[in-house]
Amino acid sequence: MNHTSAQSLLHPTRCSQPVRRLAFVLLAAVAFSTADVSAQGLQTTRSTEADTPPPSRSRAAPxxxxxxxxxxxxxxxxxxxxxxxxxxxxxxxxxxxxxxxxxxxxxxxxxxxxxxxxxxxxxxxxxxxxxxxxxxxxxxxxxxxxxxxxxxxxxxxxxxxxxxxxxxxxxxxxxxxxxxxxxxxxxxxx
Incomplete structure (x- = not known):
């Protein structure tokens, strides 16, 4: 990407509609993957700190x-x-x-x-x-x-x-x- 294209991404008024969509999709993908990793990290932390496994939806053992x-x-x-x-x-x-x-x-x-x-x-x-x-x-x-x-x-x-x-x-x-x-x-x- 050249200097003009990078500036276009930073200033939405200068870039075309397809470039804005592409930028939005890329930012959304990064945000979702970061959220997914964070959620997995929280889940792992909860599981290791808990004394008992999380309750399952199946029938509980007597x-x-x-x-x-x-x-x-x-x-x-x-x-x-x-x-x-x-x-x-x-x-x-x-x-x-x-x-x-x-x-x-x-x-x-x-x-x-x-x-x-x-x-x-x-x-x-x-x-x-x-x-x-x-x-x-x-x-x-x-x-x-x-x-x-x-x-x-x-x-x-x-x-x-x-x-x-x-x-x-x-x-x-x-x-x-x-x-x-x-x-x-x-x-x-x-």
Missing amino acids: TTLRVISTRSHMQCPLPGKNSRVLSIDSPSEWEDTIEHQDERTALGRKVRWSKERVLVYALDAKPHAGIRLESPSRVIRISQGILYWPVRQVLPETRTEKATVLTRPCVMTTIDRAYWHRIRIVPTRP
């Missing part, structure tokens, strides 16, 4: 959570009389949810809230004693945002007399902290 402790109650410290499933995430939520019992009394241990959560499953109030809930598994599975909690309902033996007293059986389980959006109770056989 994850298992460790069951740390479990305790059954014949008279649930959860207020109300209806069946309920919930998770408790913090000491303040514990105080707002569980009546008249601290963690040690209800669970047999102190909860490490930064690493653990508590699951609670309570049945409807029953007019007799003897029904008990257990969480028999050592792990709980999460798949696609659903936590599958295996719970066993143990009925009283048929030969024993049932006491006529209002009870509300429940089970409380401490598990590793994780994310889910729904809990599904999976009945298991005795």
